Amino acid sequence: MTLAPDQIERDVFQYQRMRDVAERLQDSVPGKLEITLEGIVHDMMSPGGPHELTAARVSRRLEKVMPEGLLAHTGTPDVEDIARGVLRHPDVMVISEKDMEVEGPFDPRSLVAAIEVVSRSNPDNDWVGKIRDYPLLGIPLYVIFDPRTGEGAVFSEIHPTASGPRYASRKDFVYGEDVTIGEWTISTENLPRYS
Template sequence: MQTQEEIYRHLRDLRNELGVVSGRYGEISDGEIVMMMSPVPMHAYIARSIARQLDAQLPPPLGAFENADTDDAALGKLRIPDVLVVPEDAMKSVDPLDPHEISLAVEIVSRSNPNTDYVDKVADYPAMGIPHYLIIDPRDGTARHHWQIATQNGHPAYLNQVSYSFGDKIRIGDWTIDTADLPRYSDDQRPA
């Protein structure tokens, strides 16, 4: 019988092969490869805006980066945060990042699959040891910061959360993210 780590490694190899063929790379959680739709340009704009704000505040050796694999093979999880804060040297690897090096993971909620960010990653990120998780939701102009990992019901979970509305300044430790200029999906008035 295969261990969870062996199953994960097989899924990761399969995910990488699928990515070469399709040009898209999925995430892995709970024994499944989760292929995501390509994000809309506004999603990328918000991620870049947040990364720029963080970069202006981060002390060396930290940097804000977009879309990098992070995995915990023992847990069988591979995630790709939209924005992450990590030591710059960690980004020089060809292997997925060690999630324990990540200070903050940010996800921008897609219109098509919000449960991934609000349910699945709220469970996966504390299990992977990521101390701060920020959800930015352009669907309704809200944000939610999760932090302080502890064991609840036998599983790692975030003990604290606070909700924000676009226009608020989000404080995460010594860093501030200003949401005043973040667009909402409803702001896009182009024809579908």
């Protein structure tokens, strides 16, 4: 789909208004706010122990096998594409230290991979919304760890479709197996599950 310049400006203006609302609300609501093509997404619960422990263990395991200069970052800032009207916050971002030397949100195209730990309160955000948004943002690898089921998936190979860019490849795994993320393989042993 092609947008005329006045449509792009209107979309950027609308996105900026949503971003302003999300920033004002973020400190007064539990959980986190993200902006998608469909509007503001509110993941109502703050991540709990199993969620955060999964992100930390995945991050540490990746950093042990990745080369110097790459990080499996679990902090802020968000990734943002103003032109596409999307603001997301991956649980773990594989990104070079050099690409982190910016003020404000990271450019999503600088990420090597986005990794999400499925939240208990809004699993569709990870299994539906981010599968749509991350290839649109140009993130080449998207990995999901799901503590609800003890399973996950690695999505790769962005290709064009009639409804926009999508991942062409999906490789499922179960906790206990090794998983390959890009060039690196890590164990999924001892990842916590939701009770």
